[in-house]
Amino acid sequence: MKTAVVLLTRDLRLHDNPALAAACAAERVVPLYVLDPKLADLSPNRTRFLHQSLADLRANLREIGGDLIVRTGDPIAETITVARETDATTITMAADVSGYAVRRERRLKEESERHRIALELHPGLTVVEPGTIRPGGGGDGYKVFTPYYRAWSAKSWRAEAPMPARITLPSGLAAGRLPATPDGESPHTCEGGESAARRRLATWLGQGIGGYGDAHDDMPGDATSRLSPYLRWGCLSPLALAEAGKARDADAFVRQLCWRDFYYQVARVYPKLSTEALRPAADQNWRQDDAALQHWQDGLTGVPVVDAGMRQLRDEGWMHNRARLITAAFLTKHLGIDWRSGVSWFFRWLLDGDVPNNSGNWQWTAGTGNDSRPYRRFNPIRQALRFDPDGVYVRRYVPELKGIDGAAVHQPWRLPASERRSLHYPGPLESHRDEAVWLRD
Structure with a gap:
């Protein structure tokens, strides 16, 4: 029986998760999340949200027969160890653009090749994958939003990936303990996880998205979606959200998702975006x-x-x-x-x-x-x-x-x-x- 490991990073969901869907082509699937100590405590708020999201993802995976395998340590070493323990032939993951993510992908590719394990990178963090839209006059990416928006709007989007109906884990694999959820620093943060994201999304689609164009700058009205934390951690699919906006003629909201994609393609070309000026x-x-x-x-x-x-x-x-x-x-x-x-x-x-x-x-x-x-x-x-x-x-x-x-x-x-x-x-x-x-x- 073929086994695939899906290394989850910022795609903590079952719905429209291309890396997970691709792994499910194998008979046995190992959904894996590796807690990297290098990223711990950068933000107590995000740590809390992440840990809530992992707990929710484990519960959702268990409902379809699977589980979330949790490890702590270097993501490359832990992923290869799990792949070898389960005789996996394939590792799938979502492609990302930050300097940290690109280095992680490069190292994982090198180690996968050394152990003769196939590594597949899939879309899923943006509506349109960074690098697929390029200026007609040459160059790696757009530097100005408006021409990017025109090209983005004309681009055909991929089909949404199917949600797995059933997941079968290899036998004898220890799931690992979920990390404790810290308090965070902010007392009134929203709850993490795909389940909370989909509840908020349902409310937004039913009550808020229609008036977004006129009301999103109204500060006391608080008429924005507040879905950005769920997009950041991949508890929601940006593609599914854009499709929902399109279906409701919410062009102003879809345009904001394009802004999000715009900066991902900028970061792909300028990985030091946080520390070095573009001008x-x-x-x-x-x-x-x-x-x-x-x-x-x-x-x-x-x-x-x-x-x-x-x-x-x-x-x-x-x-x-x-x-x-x-x-x-x-x-x-x-x-x-x-x-x-x-x-x-x-x-x-x-x-x-x-x-x-x-x-x-x-x-x-x-x-x-x-x-x-x-x-x-x-x-x-x-x-x-x-x-x-x-x-x-x-x-x-x-x-x-x-x-x-x-x-x-x-x-x-x-x-x-x-x-x-x-x-x-x-x-x-x-x-x-x-x-x-x-x-x-």
Whole structure:
């Protein structure tokens, strides 16, 4: 009987999992996840989400006769060991684009060849596989989103992979103990796992996706899908989600999935996206100001919409998409602090933090990346008045300002001195530039 090992990485689901479906062509299948100590504790929030997702995946696999085999150690050594223990002839896995993932694939290919085991790489982390769409004039990938979006929209998508009806494990293989689920740092994070993802998806498709185009920037309305953590860990298929959006004519939402694919193809060409600027000429003159950085991290800049976003990040391990833009622009364009400080802080807290999207969006905002207008600036007060006109979002996350009515919450420094003193809320930070103009705008 032929045996295949499917090494699961960021595809923690049964539905539309091409690597799992390919492994199921064998009579015996070993779904394997290897906990790499090198990646442990990078983010307590993501560790919690991952461990919840693994527990859910094990339960779902057991319902169809299988199990999740868990090992801890070097992913290459552990995968080869399991493959040899079970006499596997094939290892399947999802292709990925980060520097870590590419090195893992290369090492696994070398070891698989040495042990005469076939290694198959499959799509599944994006709608359209990175590298399959290339500019007509040459080059490895698109640097500007709009032409990529046109090519992406015209591309035929693969068919969804069938969910396995039954999985048969080799006999005598120890499943391994699931890791304990830590508390995480954020008290109000969403629950990990494919089951939770599909419940949230069902609600979103039934109640939210139709109005996404008009409402996704509405900060107090919170009308985004909140599915990004599930996409990051592969608890949901991005292809299945894009197909669902297409079926409902939700073009604005599908376009966001294309943005996600865009940064994956960027990261494929620029694996050092988290540390090296795509526009080196714009990556200079950053200001070292540890106190200002700390105030930004703590949500104590004195600019309410910025502080609300940063406090939502800590509280939920997630941040509204418009708040991400405002807070990132404030750090880089107003405080003049290096975008890499923002990348690392978001990586620590975000459940959906990954190299392509976290780093790509930070570089876009900082003007060092794929933005065709790298010198744009965002006025945080105007942004707040436009997308949180009555201050509902700010008051939700900045309790010091709950007593201020309406839009006045966005500029508390304009209140009478007696009212300001009673707020216990800081005045706006001063950067190395004179920012009095944008504060008065």
